[in-house]
Amino acid sequence: MEYLAQFYAVYGSLINFIGINAILALSLYVTLSAGQLSLGNAAFAGIGAYASGILTMNFNVPYPISVAAGAGLSAITALVIGMPVLRMRGIFLAMATLAFGEVVRIAAVNMDITGGAQGLVGIPCKTTTYIIYGVLAATTYFLAVLRGSKIGWSLAGIREDETAAMVMGINTSYYKTLAFVLGAFIAGIAGALYAHLNFIVTPGEFGFSAAVQLLVYNIVGGTQSVYGPILGAFILTALPEALRGAGVTAGSLRLGVNGVILLLVIIYLPNGLIFYLSKKYLSKKAGRSGGTVQSEV
Amino acid sequence: MAVLLQQLINGLFIGSVYGLFAVGYTLVFGVLDILNLAHAAIFTLGALTALWLTTAGALSIWIAFPLATLVSGALGLVLDRVAFAPLRRRADSNLSGLISSIAMAIIFESAALGIFGARTVRFPEGIFINRVWRFGSVTVTSLQVEIVLTALALMLALTAFVRHTRAGRAIRAVAESERTARLLGINVDGVIALTFFISSALGGVAGILYGLYFDALAPDMGRSIELKGLAVIVLGGMGSIPGAILGGIAFGLSEVFTVALTGTSNLRDAVAFSVLFAILVLKPSGLLGRGRAREA
Numbered sequence: 111m112e113y114l115a116q117f118y119a120v121y122g123s124l125i126n127f128i129g130i131n132a133i134l135a136l137s138l139y140v141t142l143s144a145g146q147l148s149l150g151n152a153a154f155a156g157i158g159a160y161a162s163g164i165l166t167m168n169f170n171v172p173y174p175i176s177v178a179a180g181a182g183l184s185a186i187t188a189l190v191i192g193m194p195v196l197r198m199r200g201i202f203l204a205m206a207t208l209a210f211g212e213v214v215r216i217a218a219v220n221m222d223i224t225g226g227a228q229g230l231v232g233i234p235c236k237t238t239t240y241i242i243y244g245v246l247a248a249t250t251y252f253l254a255v256l257r258g259s260k261i262g263w264s265l266a267g268i269r270e271d272e273t274a275a276m277v278m279g280i281n282t283s284y285y286k287t288l289a290f291v292l293g294a295f296i297a298g299i300a301g302a303l304y305a306h307l308n309f310i311v312t313p314g315e316f317g318f319s320a321a322v323q324l325l326v327y328n329i330v331g332g333t334q335s336v337y338g339p340i341l342g343a344f345i346l347t348a349l350p351e352a353l354r355g356a357g358v359t360a361g362s363l364r365l366g367v368n369g370v371i372l373l374l375v376i377i378y379l380p381n382g383l384i385f386y387l388s389k390k391y392l393s394k395k396a397g398r399s400g401g402t403v404q405s406e407v
Numbered sequence: 408m409a410v411l412l413q414q415l416i417n418g419l420f421i422g423s424v425y426g427l428f429a430v431g432y433t434l435v436f437g438v439l440d441i442l443n444l445a446h447a448a449i450f451t452l453g454a455l456t457a458l459w460l461t462t463a464g465a466l467s468i469w470i471a472f473p474l475a476t477l478v479s480g481a482l483g484l485v486l487d488r489v490a491f492a493p494l495r496r497r498a499d500s501n502l503s504g505l506i507s508s509i510a511m512a513i514i515f516e517s518a519a520l521g522i523f524g525a526r527t528v529r530f531p532e533g534i535f536i537n538r539v540w541r542f543g544s545v546t547v548t549s550l551q552v553e554i555v556l557t558a559l560a561l562m563l564a565l566t567a568f569v570r571h572t573r574a575g576r577a578i579r580a581v582a583e584s585e586r587t588a589r590l591l592g593i594n595v596d597g598v599i600a601l602t603f604f605i606s607s608a609l610g611g612v613a614g615i616l617y618g619l620y621f622d623a624l625a626p627d628m629g630r631s632i633e634l635k636g637l638a639v640i641v642l643g644g645m646g647s648i649p650g651a652i653l654g655g656i657a658f659g660l661s662e663v664f665t666v667a668l669t670g671t672s673n674l675r676d677a678v679a680f681s682v683l684f685a686i687l688v689l690k691p692s693g694l695l696g697r698g699r700a701r702e703a
Contacts, residue, residue, distance in 0.1 A: 147502070195687075201440075201442060205637060205687060209681075209684040210684060212677075213677055220673050318633070318634055322509060326506060329502065329503065361520070362520035362521035365516065365517035365520065366514055366518065368517075369513030369517060370514060373490065373511065376503050376506045376507045377493045377494065
C-alpha cells in the first residue's frame, strides 16, 4: 500500500493523462467504427473544455453540470457541422473536420471569454483519478454494448460498404450523424474533465497535432475492439516516460525513438496491437479463419 | 489603390511559396492517394540544410540552394523506401501511410532538433544582394521577384514534365491505375520513387525560399505551412498540379487581404479555413478537381 501511494505520488498525473487520452481515443473510435475519419475530435474536446471551464469559473455552475453542459455543447456543434460535412467521404471528410478544428482554435484565440492565446486560467481542479477512470469504464462498457446492438451492426455495415448498407435499408446518414455526434459528446466529456484537471486550457492543445494523435492511438492500438484505442492511448502516453526511465533522456532523441516505435508498429503490426494480443487466444480455438485485415477507412 | 497593389504583390509572393509547397503534396496524393504529412518536415530540413551549407560549409547561396534541393529530394527517396514502400500492397495503405508519414515527420523533426538545435537561426548577412525597388508607394524587393520567378518557373517546368515527357506520362499512368500501369510494363516502384524525389525537392525549395525571405529558421517552422498546404490542395482540387498553384496564390491573397481589411493578423487563418470549409461543403472537388470527391 505504501508502495502504491508512492507510485501514485510520482506518476499520478501520468495516470490521469492516460485516462483522459483513452477517453479521447474512444471518441474517435466511435466515429471510425462508422468508417468516418474525423480530425475534428480534438476541437470537440476543446469546445467541451472551454465551455465547462467558463461555466465553472464565470457562472459558478456545479462541476457535474458544467461537464455535462460542455459535452452537450460539443454534441450540438457536431450535429450542426455533421449535416453538411458527413456527405463527404474519406480524406475529404478529414479535411473538412480539420478546417473546422482550425476555425475553433482560431476562435478560441480571438475571443475574450476564452482568454485569448494565453488560454483559460484558474479553472478549479475538481477532476480526480477516480472520476476519470469511472468515466472511462462507463464509456468502454457503453461502447462495448453498443457494438453488439443494432446500432453497432449498422455502423459496421456502413464502414464495410456504405452503398451496400444503404441498399440493405440502413439509414446511413442517420447512423453516420449519430456516430459523429456521439464521438463529439465523448470528446466533450474528456475535454471538460481535462479542463478541471489541468487548471489551464490553451487553444494550441486542441489543434491539428492533437487530432492526429487521437488517430495514432486508434491505429496503433487497433480498432477491431473497444480495448484497442485504450491500449494505444496507454502505450503512447506512457512511452515518453518509459523511455526516460530507460535512460533515453535527450529531448530530440526521445522524440526520435518515439517516431521509430510508431513506424515499426504501423509497418509490422498492421492490425494494431490489440489484434496480436488476442491472436494467441484466438488461435487456440479450432477452425479460426485467417487473420482479418482491417478494412479501409 | 497603391495599398491594394502592394497587397496584391505581397499575396502573390507568399502565395507562390504556398503553391510550390502544395504542388509537392498534391503530386504524391495524386499518384498514391496518400497524404504525406512528412512533407512539412522536408520543407524544414531543406531550409536548414541550405542554411548549414552557407554557414558551416561557407558556400555561396547559388551552390547551397541546388545542393539542399538535392538533399531534400534524397530525403524523399528515404521517406518512400522506409515509410511507404513496406505498406504498398496493404488494403488500408492510405490510412496506414498517413500514420507512417507522421512517424517519419517525428523522426525528421527530431533529427533537425538534434543536428541544428531548437534555436531560431538566420542566414549569414550579405549572402545575396537584396535590392529594393519603389514604384510610387509600392515596394518590391529583388528577393521577392526572385522567389516568385523561381516558384513559377519550377511549377511550369513540373507541369510540362508531367504533361510531355515519357517519365511524366508514366507518373500519370500510375496515378490513374497502378495495376494497369504495371501490366503495361511501367516500373511502378521507380515511378513512385521519382514522384517522391520531385515532390520532396520542391518541398525543400519552398522551405529554402521561405527561410530566405522570413530569415527565421527553426525545427518547427514547417508546422504553420503544413495545414496551409493541405488547405491549398483541397482548394485547388486534390491531385491537380495547376490547381495547387492557383490554390496557393488564392490562399496567399486571401491571407494578405484579410490582414489588410481587418487591420490585424488575428483572423488571417480563420478566413482561409472558413473558405476551405465552404469549398468542401459546396464543391468538394476543389476549383480544378476531377469531380470524384464523393467516392475518394
